[in-house]
Amino acid sequence: MRRIPESTTLLFDLWALANATHAALDEALRDSGLTADEFAVYSVLRRPDGRTPSELAAAMQLPATTVSSVVRRLEQRGHVERATDPTDRRSSRLTLTPAGEAAHARARKAFRPFLARVEAGLGIPVDRARDVLDRIDEAVRAAADA
Amino acid sequence: MRRIPESTTLLFDLWALANATHAALDEALRDSGLTADEFAVYSVLRRPDGRTPSELAAAMQLPATTVSSVVRRLEQRGHVERATDPTDRRSSRLTLTPAGEAAHARARKAFRPFLARVEAGLGIPVDRARDVLDRIDEAVRAAADA
DNA sequence: CCCAGCTGCTGCGATCTCGCACTACCGTGC
DNA sequence: GCACGGTAGTGCGAGATCGCAGCAGCTGGG
Numbered sequence: 001m002r003r004i005p006e007s008t009t010l011l012f013d014l015w016a017l018a019n020a021t022h023a024a025l026d027e028a029l030r031d032s033g034l035t036a037d038e039f040a041v042y043s044v045l046r047r048p049d050g051r052t053p054s055e056l057a058a059a060m061q062l063p064a065t066t067v068s069s070v071v072r073r074l075e076q077r078g079h080v081e082r083a084t085d086p087t088d089r090r091s092s093r094l095t096l097t098p099a100g101e102a103a104h105a106r107a108r109k110a111f112r113p114f115l116a117r118v119e120a121g122l123g124i125p126v127d128r129a130r131d132v133l134d135r136i137d138e139a140v141r142a143a144a145d146a
Numbered sequence: 147m148r149r150i151p152e153s154t155t156l157l158f159d160l161w162a163l164a165n166a167t168h169a170a171l172d173e174a175l176r177d178s179g180l181t182a183d184e185f186a187v188y189s190v191l192r193r194p195d196g197r198t199p200s201e202l203a204a205a206m207q208l209p210a211t212t213v214s215s216v217v218r219r220l221e222q223r224g225h226v227e228r229a230t231d232p233t234d235r236r237s238s239r240l241t242l243t244p245a246g247e248a249a250h251a252r253a254r255k256a257f258r259p260f261l262a263r264v265e266a267g268l269g270i271p272v273d274r275a276r277d278v279l280d281r282i283d284e285a286v287r288a289a290a291d292a
Numbered sequence: 293c294c295c296a297g298c299t300g301c302t303g304c305g306a307t308c309t310c311g312c313a314c315t316a317c318c319g320t321g322c
Numbered sequence: 323g324c325a326c327g328g329t330a331g332t333g334c335g336a337g338a339t340c341g342c343a344g345c346a347g348c349t350g351g352g
Contacts, residue, residue: 132270216308231330317328
């Protein structure tokens with residue numbers, strides 16, 4: 001059984017695919033000590049100046065509450081640091097600690113060959129795939145706003 | 147902010163898109179009394195002869211344990227019924243009750259206009275989008291097996 | 293400059309997820 | 323026809339999710 005045969009609509013195809021991808025990512029990262037979710041967080045926070053919790057939530061497309069608890073976990077782990085945002089005292093800027101950087105580097109190393117295999121197996125240019133995801137994203141967003 | 151600007155890879159684009167889609171689906175179904183996950187389950191079980199728990203798990207791309215607890219929930223709700231599988235006594239066949247059918251019909255009604263808006267907003271044929279999702283699915287599966 | 297309403301964030305808690313370990317059953321090899 | 327490795331399903335429990343409500347701190351209208 002290759003394809004998801006039961007699905008009625010594009011959207012649930014997408015949803016099932018995401019579940020499968022999530023599991024595959026977790027598996028690929030297994031030895032690195034990070035889950036797929038965490039890897040995503042680290043990737044976002046790695047950028048210059050870090051991010052605020054709400055920026056992080058927007059990037060991950062997850063509720064702020066969820067992100068908040070994830071961040072707490074990563075702080076306890078010593079991988080994320082929190083500096084008060086000079087321009088808004090309600091908020092704060094999150095950045096990776098050196099330990100967090102190291103963990104992300106390790107995970108990237110485990111992740112790279114997996115990603116390469118996926119891209120090689122695609123059979124179409126990555127950008128084309130990304131473009132389609134983009135369009136779906138846009139369409140979903142527009143439909144949700146209506 | 148339309149696009150997910152932080153993402154490093156196709157796979158995490160996909161992952162974030164799935165989160166957004168999930169939230170949008172839940173929102174679209176809000177008044178129907180079903181969540182997106184549940185709607186997917188009902189859609190699968192609606193087919194003739196129902197499905198076994200493991201077939202359901204395969205369709206949803208979720209661990210069997212998770213599916214098991216979801217099914218228990220839906221049974222308690224009186225929407226799903228369990229008949230012992232005549233050919234394998236370890237297993238069982240799950241089907242929708244009339245109440246479950248009714249709930250699904252209600253949800254479909256709430257869902258249809260949303261789906262229509264998404265498909266209209268796509269800007270490309272649905273089949274083309276589905277095809278790309280297919281290819282990603284295949285590539286991820288192949289990469290995970292390696 | 294102040295207050296009304298808004299936004300960023302988090303504590304709490306009900307609910308859900310899913311790995312582990314286990315049972316019941318199947319199928320193959322002998 | 324029996325042992326035995328494999329598969330279907332689930333109970334349990336640690337941990338994760340995320341809606342609600344609440345608290346700072348921001349911001350704009352008067």
